[in-house]
Amino acid sequence: MYLYNNDDQQLVDERVEQYRDQTNRFLAGTLPEDEFLALRLMNGLYVQRQAPMLRVAIPYGLMSSVQLRKLAEISRKYDRNYAHFTTRTNLQFNWPKLEEVPDILAELASVQMHAIQTSGNCIRNTTTDPYSGVYKGEVEDPRPYCEIIRQWSTLHPEFAYLPRKFKIAVTAGPDDRAASRVHDIGLHLVKKASGEVGFEVIVGGGLGRTPIIGKVIKEFLPVEHLRSYLDAILRVYNLNGRRDNKYKARIKILVKAFGIEKMAALVEEEWLDFTKDSDLLLSTAEINKFKSYFTPVDYDLNAKNELDLSAAFAKSQTFEAWYKRNTVEHKVAGYRIAVISLKPLLLPPGDVTDLQMDLIADLADQYSFGEIRSTHDQNLVLADVKVSQLYDLWVALSAANLARANIDTLTDMICCPGFEFCALANAETIPIAEQINRKFDDLDYLYDLGDIQLNISGCINACGHHHVADIGILGVDRKGENFYQFTLGGSSKTDASLGKTIGKALAAGEVANTVEKILHVFVQNRVEDESFREVIKRIGLEPFKEYVYATSH
Amino acid sequence: MPLLINGKTSVDAWVALDADDYSADAKAAIDHSLQQKNATIYPLAVYLTYREQLSADPANTGVLVTGDDNLSSLSDLLSEVSLIAIDFPVLRDGRGFSIARNVTRRGFSGEVRAVGDVSYDRLDNMQRSGFNAFQIAEDRYTDDAHQAFTEMTVNYQPTHLR
Numbered sequence: 041m042y043l044y045n046n047d048d049q050q051l052v053d054e055r056v057e058q059y060r061d062q063t064n065r066f067l068a069g070t071l072p073e074d075e076f077l078a079l080r081l082m083n084g085l086y087v088q089r090q091a092p093m094l095r096v097a098i099p100y101g102l103m104s105s106v107q108l109r110k111l112a113e114i115s116r117k118y119d120r121n122y123a124h125f126t127t128r129t130n131l132q133f134n135w136p137k138l139e140e141v142p143d144i145l146a147e148l149a150s151v152q153m154h155a156i157q158t159s160g161n162c163i164r165n166t167t168t169d170p171y172s173g174v175y176k177g178e179v180e181d182p183r184p185y186c187e188i189i190r191q192w193s194t195l196h197p198e199f200a201y202l203p204r205k206f207k208i209a210v211t212a213g214p215d216d217r218a219a220s221r222v223h224d225i226g227l228h229l230v231k232k233a234s235g236e237v238g239f240e241v242i243v244g245g246g247l248g249r250t251p252i253i254g255k256v257i258k259e260f261l262p263v264e265h266l267r268s269y270l271d272a273i274l275r276v277y278n279l280n281g282r283r284d285n286k287y288k289a290r291i292k293i294l295v296k297a298f299g300i301e302k303m304a305a306l307v308e309e310e311w312l313d314f315t316k317d318s319d320l321l322l323s324t325a326e327i328n329k330f331k332s333y334f335t336p337v338d339y340d341l342n343a344k345n346e347l348d349l350s351a352a353f354a355k356s357q358t359f360e361a362w363y364k365r366n367t368v369e370h371k372v373a374g375y376r377i378a379v380i381s382l383k384p385l386l387l388p389p390g391d392v393t394d395l396q397m398d399l400i401a402d403l404a405d406q407y408s409f410g411e412i413r414s415t416h417d418q419n420l421v422l423a424d425v426k427v428s429q430l431y432d433l434w435v436a437l438s439a440a441n442l443a444r445a446n447i448d449t450l451t452d453m454i455c456c457p458g459f460e461f462c463a464l465a466n467a468e469t470i471p472i473a474e475q476i477n478r479k480f481d482d483l484d485y486l487y488d489l490g491d492i493q494l495n496i497s498g499c500i501n502a503c504g505h506h507h508v509a510d511i512g513i514l515g516v517d518r519k520g521e522n523f524y525q526f527t528l529g530g531s532s533k534t535d536a537s538l539g540k541t542i543g544k545a546l547a548a549g550e551v552a553n554t555v556e557k558i559l560h561v562f563v564q565n566r567v568e569d570e571s572f573r574e575v576i577k578r579i580g581l582e583p584f585k586e587y588v589y590a591t592s593h
Numbered sequence: 594m595p596l597l598i599n600g601k602t603s604v605d606a607w608v609a610l611d612a613d614d615y616s617a618d619a620k621a622a623i624d625h626s627l628q629q630k631n632a633t634i635y636p637l638a639v640y641l642t643y644r645e646q647l648s649a650d651p652a653n654t655g656v657l658v659t660g661d662d663n664l665s666s667l668s669d670l671l672s673e674v675s676l677i678a679i680d681f682p683v684l685r686d687g688r689g690f691s692i693a694r695n696v697t698r699r700g701f702s703g704e705v706r707a708v709g710d711v712s713y714d715r716l717d718n719m720q721r722s723g724f725n726a727f728q729i730a731e732d733r734y735t736d737d738a739h740q741a742f743t744e745m746t747v748n749y750q751p752t753h754l755r
Contacts (some may be wrong), residue, residue: 051748074684081712084738192750196749197720198690203687275695
C-alpha cells in the first residue's frame with residue numbers, strides 16, 4: 041500500500057496543528073461559529089443529535105493492520121468502544137468530544153491517517169473496488185490512480201469551497217463494486233484493443249433528493265491525463281454550479297441543466313486550452329512510482345497444491361456455507377478473497393467493536409499480508425487468504441460474530457445510522473434492519489433467494505442508497521410517526537438503474553411483512569435460478585404492487 | 594479596511610466606487626473620478642459600458658468581479674487594467690478561487706485582490722489560487738494574519754504563488 045514520505049507526513053502533521061488552532065480559536069470565541077462549521081466539516085467533524093461525529097478517511101478503502109489497531113485504540117480512548125464503516129468506505133466515531141478531536145487527529149497522523157475532506161463542500165475520499173489487484177476480471181489495479189487522485193484533491197486550494205460535496209469512485213474494470221454511476225464522477229478502467237489503458241469518464245450521477253445515473257462525458261481518457269481532466273471538470277463545476285440552493289448545487293443538476301453535450305464541450309475547452317499539457321500531465325515515471333506501491337504481495341507458489349476443502353466441509357456445513365457466500369475467487373491459484381460480514385444478526389450494519397477491530401488486525405497479519413479493505417456494502421475484506429487457511433480464519437471470525445454467511449443476501453443490508461445518530465434523518469433505520477433480520481434468519485431460505493440487495497435510508501438524502509437496491513426502503517416522518525416507502529428494481533452495479541416506488545409508505549411494524557410479500561411475488565414468478573433483478577425486468581412492478589397493497593390475502 | 598499585499602500590511606492606493614455612486618448619474622461619477630486621477634476600481638459591468646473612456650489609463654484602472662459576472666468578457670480586458678478585485682460574497686461561495694486562477698494563468702500580472710468575506714482561514718487557499726492582495730474586514734483582522742500563509746508548508750498541487 042502507499043507509504044507516506046516526509047512531505048506526506050509533514051502535511052498531515054501540519055494539518056493537525058492547523059485544526060487544533062482553529063478549534064482553540066472557536067472555543068475562545070474568536071472564530072465565528074459559521075466559519076468554524078465550514079472548517080470542521082472539511083475535517084470530518086459533524087455535530088449530530090447526541091454528540092459530534094468524526095469521520096476518518098480510509099483512502100480507497102485500504103488500511104493496514106497497524107492503522108486498524110489505532111482505530112480500535114481511538115474508539116477505546118476517545119469513544120465508546122466501537123466505530124461504524126460507511127458506504128464510502130470511511131469510518132465514523134459517534135461519540136468523540138469536540139475539544140479532543142485535535143488529539144484524535146494527531147493519533148491518526150501517527151499512523152499515516154487523517155480526516156481531511158471527509159465532509160464539507162469539497163472533494164471527498166475516492167472509493168474503489170474492494171477486490172482491486174486480486175480480482176480476475178480487472179483491467180488493472182485502480183489504486184495507484186486513486187492515490188494520484190487523493191494527492192491532487194487533498195487541500196486543493198481552488199476546490200475547497202465547491203457548490204456542494206464532490207465524490208469520485210473508480211472501478212477496476214467492467215464489474216462495478218463502487219457504485220460509480222451514482223457518483224459525481226465515475227472512472228472506469230478500460231483497455232483498448234491496442235492494449236492502451238485509460239478511463240471511461242462518467243459525470244453527474246448521484247442519489248439524494250434527485251437521484252440520477254451518471255452520463256459518459258469522455259469515452260476514453262488516457263491515464264496520463266487523469267489529473268488534468270479532473271481538474272478541468274472541477275473548474276467548470278466550481279464556476280458554474282448553482283450557489284443559490286444547496287439542494288440543486290451538485291454537479292448532477294448542472295449536467296442536467298446544460299445537457300451532457302454542453303457540459304462535455306465546456307470541460308473539453310478548459311482541458312485543451314489550459315490543463316491538458318500543464319504540470320498536471322502525468323509522466324510514465326510518475327505513474328510507475330505510484331504503481332510501485334501496489335505491486336502484488338509475495339504469494340506462496342505452493343498454495344495451489346492445497347485446494348481441497350472437502351474434509352473441512354465435512355467437519356462443518358456452516359463453514360461450507362461461509363466459503364460459498366463469503367469468499368471470492370482470487371487471481372492467484374491457492375488463494376481466496378474473504379469477506380468479513382459486518383452484518384450480524386440484530387446489530388447495526390457496519391458497526392465494529394474495538395475488540396473486533398483488534399482481532400481483524402491480528403487475522404490480517406496472520407492470514408492476509410497485514411492489509412484490510414472496507415467495502416461500499418459496509419463490510420471488510422481480507423484479500424489474500426490461502427485456501428488452506430480459510431477454515432482457521434473462519435473459526436476465529438465465527439468466535440467474534442464476524443462470520444455470518446450472508447454476503448450479497450437479503451440481510452447484507454446497506455443501512456444509514458438513522459434518526460438515533462444522524463441530525464438529518466427523519467426516521468429510524470437500525471430497528472427496521474433488526475425487524476428484517478428477525479424475520480429472515482433462515483439462511484437456507486436466503487441462499488435460495490440468491491443475490492438480493494436491500495438498502496435502508498432514514499431520510500431523503502439517501503445515505504442508505506435505497507434508490508439503487510433491489511428492495512429499497514426509505515423512512516419518512518408523518519406527524520412524529522415513522523413510515524416506510526418501498527422502491528423496487530434499482531441497482532448500483534454495471535447495469536445501474538433507479539428503483540421505482542411501489543406505493544404509499546407503510547407503518548413501521550409492517551416493514552418485514554412487506555419484504556416477505558415482495559419476496560413471495562418474486563419466488564412465485566421466478567423461473568429456475570432467475571435473480572430478483574431479472575424477474576423485475578421481466579414482469580415489471582405491477583404484480584408486486586398488487587400483492588403488497590391488496591386488502592387481504 | 595486592512596489590506597495585506599504580498600504578506601505585508603499595506604496602504605490602499607485605490608478607490609472603489611460602489612453601485613450607489615453610479616446609480617444617480619453614472620457618467621458624472623466616472624467623469625468625476627477621472628478628473629481626480631484616482632486609481633479607481635469599477636464594477637466589471639460599468640467598466641464594460643464605459644470601456645472606451647476607461648481603458649485609456651490602465652495603470653489607474655481596476656475592475657471588481659463577482660461570480661455572477663460574464664467572466665468570458667474578463668479575459669479580453671486583462672491588458673487594460675492593473676488591478677482585479679474578486680468578490681467573495683459569502684463564506685460558502687468559492688467561485689473567486691477559480692476566477693483568480695483564470696486571470697493569472699492568462700498572464701495577468703497586476704494586483705489580484707480578494708474582497709468581501711475574506712478572513713484568516715482562507716488566506717492561504719486564496720494566495721495559492723493566484724491572489725496577491727487581501728482586503729480583510731476590520732473586525733476580522735488580527736496582526737498575526739500573515740501567519741496564515743505559513744501554517745501549511747507542503748502541498749500536493751503545482752503552486753501558483755505570484
